[in-house]
Amino acid sequence: MGAFDNLLLTLDEGITDFFAQWNMYTTIIVTAFIGFITYQISTRKDPDTHPMLLVRQSQGSPVRQPGQSPVYRGQSAPHGMPLQTGLNVKDPGASRWARGRDGDLRDIWRQAVGGVQEDGPNKGAKGKILSVFGTEHVTEHSLDDITRQINLIGGHIKEQGGSRVAIYIPNSVELLAALFACAFYNLTAVILPFEQPEEDVISMLRRSGADTVITAPGSFPFDLVAKHYPNLRQLIWIVDEGSRHMDWNEVPEGTGSSVNVSTWHEIIGDSPAAAGRELPPLEGQKEPSDVILFWQFKSGIPSEMVTFTAGNFASAIASQLFAIPTSQKMGPSDLFLPADSLANSHTLVLTLAALFSNASVALNSVGTQAYDLAAATRGISPTILVATPTALVKTHQETASNFSSLIARNLHWLQTRHLTQYGVMPTASFLSSYYDSLRPSIGTKPGKLRLILTAERVGADTPRLSSQVLSDLRAYTGARIIYALTAAKVAGAVAQTLFYDYRVFEDKCSHFGPPLSSTEVFFKDMGEYKTTDGVSRGEIVVRGPSVSGGETALGVAGYMRDDNTLAYA
Numbered sequence: 001m002g003a004f005d006n007l008l009l010t011l012d013e014g015i016t017d018f019f020a021q022w023n024m025y026t027t028i029i030v031t032a033f034i035g036f037i038t039y040q041i042s043t044r045k046d047p048d049t050h051p052m053l054l055v056r057q058s059q060g061s062p063v064r065q066p067g068q069s070p071v072y073r074g075q076s077a078p079h080g081m082p083l084q085t086g087l088n089v090k091d092p093g094a095s096r097w098a099r100g101r102d103g104d105l106r107d108i109w110r111q112a113v114g115g116v117q118e119d120g121p122n123k124g125a126k127g128k129i130l131s132v133f134g135t136e137h138v139t140e141h142s143l144d145d146i147t148r149q150i151n152l153i154g155g156h157i158k159e160q161g162g163s164r165v166a167i168y169i170p171n172s173v174e175l176l177a178a179l180f181a182c183a184f185y186n187l188t189a190v191i192l193p194f195e196q197p198e199e200d201v202i203s204m205l206r207r208s209g210a211d212t213v214i215t216a217p218g219s220f221p222f223d224l225v226a227k228h229y230p231n232l233r234q235l236i237w238i239v240d241e242g243s244r245h246m247d248w249n250e251v252p253e254g255t256g257s258s259v260n261v262s263t264w265h266e267i268i269g270d271s272p273a274a275a276g277r278e279l280p281p282l283e284g285q286k287e288p289s290d291v292i293l294f295w296q297f298k299s300g301i302p303s304e305m306v307t308f309t310a311g312n313f314a315s316a317i318a319s320q321l322f323a324i325p326t327s328q329k330m331g332p333s334d335l336f337l338p339a340d341s342l343a344n345s346h347t348l349v350l351t352l353a354a355l356f357s358n359a360s361v362a363l364n365s366v367g368t369q370a371y372d373l374a375a376a377t378r379g380i381s382p383t384i385l386v387a388t389p390t391a392l393v394k395t396h397q398e399t400a401s402n403f404s405s406l407i408a409r410n411l412h413w414l415q416t417r418h419l420t421q422y423g424v425m426p427t428a429s430f431l432s433s434y435y436d437s438l439r440p441s442i443g444t445k446p447g448k449l450r451l452i453l454t455a456e457r458v459g460a461d462t463p464r465l466s467s468q469v470l471s472d473l474r475a476y477t478g479a480r481i482i483y484a485l486t487a488a489k490v491a492g493a494v495a496q497t498l499f500y501d502y503r504v505f506e507d508k509c510s511h512f513g514p515p516l517s518s519t520e521v522f523f524k525d526m527g528e529y530k531t532t533d534g535v536s537r538g539e540i541v542v543r544g545p546s547v548s549g550g551e552t553a554l555g556v557a558g559y560m561r562d563d564n565t566l567a568y569a
Contacts, residue, residue, distance in 0.1 A: 056563060057514040064531070069523040071521070072560060076517040084318050084518045085311065087107060091282065105313060106184055109180045112126070116332065122358075126143065127357075131173055138380060152267055152271050153177060153178060153264070157234065162234050164208060165213075167179065167215075168201065168219070169219075171341065186289050188290050188292060198224055204294055206229060211232065213232060216238045217237055234260045291313065293348075297460055315545035315546040316349045317349055318517075319517045320349060331358060334354070334359040336384045336386075337380065337385050338386045339387050346486045371388070371394060372391065373392075377443045380444065383448050383450050384453070385442070386453045389465055392454055395473065407434065415435065420503060442477060454483055455485065456512065458488070458556055467503065485566060487554050489549060494566070495566045497511070509567070509568055511565040514564065516546075518544050524538050538558075539554065540556060541553045
C-alpha cells in the first residue's frame with residue numbers, strides 16, 4: 001500500500017470518528033457558528049465615510065502670532081482659498097459657468113417659489129409650508145398667498161413710514177412672511193425672543209430703536225409699551241380667526257399715544273385680490289437692510305443685541321448647505337421642522353437653508369419652547385428636525401428607561417457597535433423589529449426622521465451633550481445627529497460635527513467638529529490656558545463672513561483635539 005493510500009485511509013478514519021461522536025451539542029455549536037459567520041457576511045457594509053477623513057478634520061495655518069494658536073479651517077475651506085461668502089445665485093440669462101452673486105434673504109424666497117432649478121427628476125419641484133395646530137389640524141399655505149402677504153405687509157409698513165420692524169410672535173408663517181417683507185422693502189427686521197417679561201420686551205424695543213411691532217394679542221403688553229416707549233409708531237396685530245370680529249384698532253385710553261394700529265388680516269383682506277402677486281423686480285433693487293437678533297444668556301444676564309448683515313446670513317446659509325454631503329442634501333422630499341425658536345440665529349439659518357433647498361417646512365408655536373419632541377412633532381412626520389439640547393436630554397432619559405431588559409440592552413449594544421466600530425447607521429432587520437417598539441415617539445410615522453440638528457449655545461447654560469449620549473440618540477431615533485457650537489455674534493454656527501462622525505469618547509461634552517466653510521478659529525492665551533507649539537488652547541476667537549463685525553471672541557476656553565476638532569477646555 002502506497003503513501004497516498006495510507007493518507008486516504010487515515011482521512012477516512014478521522015471523518016468516521018468525527019461523525020461517530022456527533023451529538024445534539026455539536027449540532028448546536030456548528031449551527032451557531034455558521035449563523036454567526038452568515039450574519040457577519042450578510043450585514044457587513046462599507047463605512048459611511050472613509051475613517052481617515054475623521055482623523056484630521058481641520059488644518060492649522062503654517063505660522064501663528066505670539067500668544068495665539070495657528071488659525072484653523074475646515075477641510076472644505078483650506079488656507080489660501082477664500083471662506084464661503086454666499087449662495088452663488090445665478091441670475092436669469094447668466095452663463096452657467098459664471099460665478100453667481102452671494103445673494104440675500106430675497107433670493108431665498110425667490111428660490112422657494114421658483115422651485116428646483118437644476119436639471120434632473122426634481123426640476124421645478126417646490127416645497128410646502130405647513131402650519132401645525134394640535135394633533136390633526138395641519139394647514140398648507142400657498143406660496144403665492146405668502147408672496148402676496150410679503151408684498152402687502154411690506155408695502156403697508158413702508159407707506160406708514162416704518163423702517164425698523166420688531167417681530168414678536170412664535171414660530172409661524174407670519175414670522176417668515178414678516179422677515180421676507182422686511183428684506184424686500186428695505187426694512188430692518190428685529191426678531192424678538194417670544195414669551196419674555198414685559199420689562200425685557202420694552203428694553204429690547206429701546207435698544208433696537210423699533211418703530212413698528214408685529215405681534216399677537218395677549219402676548220404683547222401694548223398699554224405698558226405705549227406708556228414707556230414713545231417711539232412706537234405702528235402696531236400690527238396678528239389675530240386668529242375666532243377673534244377677528246372684535247375691534248383691534250383702538251389705542252389704549254390715557255396713554256396719549258399716536259400709534260397707528262391695524263391687523264394683519266385687514267391689511268391683506270382690504271387690498272385688491274390681484275395686488276401683491278408679483279415680487280419686486282430683481283433689477284434695480286437696493287442693498288438689503290440688516291437683521292437684528294437678541295442672544296439670551298443664562299438667567300440673570302441681560303441679552304445681547306446683535307446686528308447681522310445680509311452677507312452674514314448668506315454666508316452662514318451657504319456653509320450649512322455645503323456641510324451636508326451631496327447624497328444627503330435637503331430637497332423637496334424632506335419635511336423640515338424647527339422645534340426651536342426662530343429668534344435663534346442657528347435655527348433661523350437652518351430654516352432658511354431648508355427653504356432655499358425647496359424642502360417643505362412645518363411650523364408650530366410649540367417649537368418656541370419645545371422641551372417635548374413628541375408634542376412638537378404631533379400630527380406630522382419630519383425627516384429633518386432642529387431640536388434643543390434640553391429636549392434631546394429629556395428624550396434620552398425617557399428612552400433609556402425602556403432598555404432595562406437583557407434583550408433590549410443587547411440589541412442596543414449591537415446598534416451602537418454598528419455605529420462606533422463599523423461606521424454605519426444601523427438598518428432595519430428582523431432583530432431590530434423589537435428594538436423599534438422601544439424607540440422614542442417622534443412624528444406620526446416612525447422611521448422617517450433622518451437628521452437631527454442641535455447646538456450648544458455659548459453662555460446660555462444649555463445642557464451639554466456627551467458623545468455617548470449623541471451615539472445613544474442616533475441608535476434610539478435612527479437618525480444622524482449634527483452637534484454645533486453657536487455664539488452671539490456668529491450667524492448659524494462656529495463649528496459642527498461632520499455628518500458621518502459617529503465616534504464615542506470619554507467626555508462630558510462632545511467635541512464640535514471642525515469650523516464651517518464660513519468661519520476660521522484660533523485661540524489666544526486666557527488665564528491658565530496657554531498656547532504652545534504643540535498645544536492649541538485658550539479663548540476661542542472666530543473670524544469669517546458669517547461673523548457680525550468680522551471677528552468675535554467667545555469668552556470661553558477651548559482647544560483643538562488630536563483629530564483637529566474644536567472642544568471646550
